[in-house]
Amino acid sequence: MQHRIIVLGAGYAGAIAAGRLAKRLRRGDATVTLVNAEPDFVERVRMHQIAAGRDLTPRPFAEMFAGTGVALRIGRVTAVDVELKTVTVQGTEGTEELAYDTLVHALGSAWNPQGVPGTADHAHEIASRPGALRLRDRLAALAAGQSVVVVGGGLTGLEAATEFAEARPDLDIALAARGGLGDWLSPAGRRHVRKVCDRLGVTVHEHTAVTEVGAGHVTTAEGTSYPASVTVWTAGFAVHPLAAATALETDDTGRIVVDATMRSVSHPDVYAIGDAALVAGPGGKPLRMSCASGIPTAWQAADALAARLTGRKPPHTPLRYFNQCVSLGRKDGLIQYVTADDRAVRGVLTGRVAAVYKELVCKGAAWGVAHPTVGMPVRRHPATLRTEPAPAAAGGL
Template sequence: MQHRIVVLGAGYAGAVAAGRLARRLRREDVALTLVNAEPDFVERVRMHQLATGQELRPRPFAEMFAGTGVELRIARVTAVDVDRKTVTITAADATGEDAVRELEAVQELEYDTLVYALGSDWHDQGVPGAAEHADHIASRPGALRLRERLALLAAGAPVVVVGGGLTGLEAVTEIAEARPDLDVALAARGALGDWLSPKGRRHLRKVLDGLGVTVHEHTAVTAVAPGHVTTAAGAAVPAAVTVWTTGFAVHPVARATALEVTGAGRIVVDQTMRSVSHPEVYAIGDAASATGAGGKPLRMSCASGIPMAWQAADAIAARLTGGKLPRTPLRYVNQCVSLGRREGLIQYVTADDRAVRAALTGRTAARYKELICKGAAWAVAHPMLGLPARRRRVVAEPARTDTPLPTTTPA
């Protein structure tokens, strides 16, 4: 019998894991299924570009995985039963008013090994009015909705981006560059770029000043209304459009299972990305709570998700074929920030993601970031390239008595 591997989610982490597994294992030995709600790969790191009217190259999964042996299922995951080893899926277009069709479209997939990579969506942080009145760029539908709203704004209309992290910086600079006629502002809870090196902070402030962005530092937004946001100090900041970039919330399916999860719903895994409570389940990307260099938790990002996918795929292949387990801690090299199409910031960091003095800025940094984005998309679009062609035969079911590897502490 073939060993059944089911991968849930085809973002950067899930798609890369599926391709790497197809490359590592013989088709005669494994049945590899990839489940995703959309038929095309979404370059999530470019959603700020999509929101400002730029067109992105379509990347159909049917073309990416043609000839790889990966079976693609376009469906939504509604439940995972880790005791029965089943996944419940619903046809992606069978939602809302089409209740009868939705019920008829419900199916179960059985697995021997599950790779959970359902990722995350935007998080309103419980702020009143955010869910009703704010826009986001955490998904393609969200970015397209923001795109429509920005296109309708007249010159001089105020736009407020809430959140001073990487997503917020990319969003506010892209909007300000694409629409210099708008009154664009950024609301950051702390100091602007307070995690960056002095050089990085100076360059960031220079770019924002050059784009005419008003920066509200040490400003927590406590409510969102149709025409303004309210700060913790009681001030009302005008906002015809509010863009919310204050963090991510993981897909809720894992929390409803018997898997061990953190308080935020992320699956707790060891250094091979295997669940500490259910060894036949692996979690990668934003859905997983894993540690990197120095035992520090990995942040939600593409920079974490792809290496996590490599680690999980190699560990699964090793356990199935009797190979050597990967035990190298994941580490960071830099943080890449696009600041519009002509400016960028590459902040070099320690292995555990702390800024060092060195930083690359300007057009060179913008080109560097573009190469990183293209490289990540290339890795997804060419799942069968970049690895030795040698596939190993499956010799056994994954062992359940491996020596436990270090894990992250649930938050």
């Protein structure tokens, strides 16, 4: 019988894992089914560009995976039973139940309102394409002089505020950061971010915690109210709630606890990658939710699973960071070099060169989805799938 692999979610991590598994395993030995709610690949790192009115090239999965052997199921995952090993999918033609032998959970994350009053009713999110498109329409309807407040001073908030300010210099753009502006960056990185915000006219409210979002304003912990014709909430992400509703071992945020090969510590027939996984990086520090973390975990999981299914020892390449890439509009950027565990060092790249660098990184990430075997240097696994248990030393299933 063919070994049935189901990959849930086709973001960067899930799409790469599915394609890589299809390349690593013979079609007669294994099937790879990719389940996703949308028929097109979403470049999530570009959602602020969509919201600002930019148009992106469509990337249909049917074209990207043509001839690869990956079977597509377009629908929303509504349930996972890790004991019966089934997945329930709601599609346009009804509900379907899929059985699996191995599951790769890559459902990722969404925006996190964090329980702040009024956020769910009045704020916009750019963690999804539908959210970015709704915000696009709302921003386009604003008249000159109206105010936009971006809540959250992390990478997403910085990119959104500067993108909007560059695309709509007629609007009053403000950024509310709980800490200092770019306080995780090096001194040179912080100086450049501040310089760009000043040049683009972005008003920065530092050390400001937004505690309420209204129809036309935001309120801070100090009781100050700032006008906001539009509020954009970028203050963190929340993982998909599905995993926490199963018997899988998760942490208090709902991320699936995995070993070094992205395998669930409680259910060895389940792998978790991307934002859905609690992955220990250098020094045991959890990897942050990001494309930079998701892609290497996809490589790791796909190659480990393929190795186990073919009776080989799972490869392991330590996961580490090299830099943080920040777009600051279309013409400026910041490349902050970091240690393996993501701490800023003195070195930075700024300006137009950094913007080009960031653009190449984004294009490279999307290209990698269609070329999933490019990345971690591992051996191919041409061996026939093992149907009997592999020796423990080989890491068999």
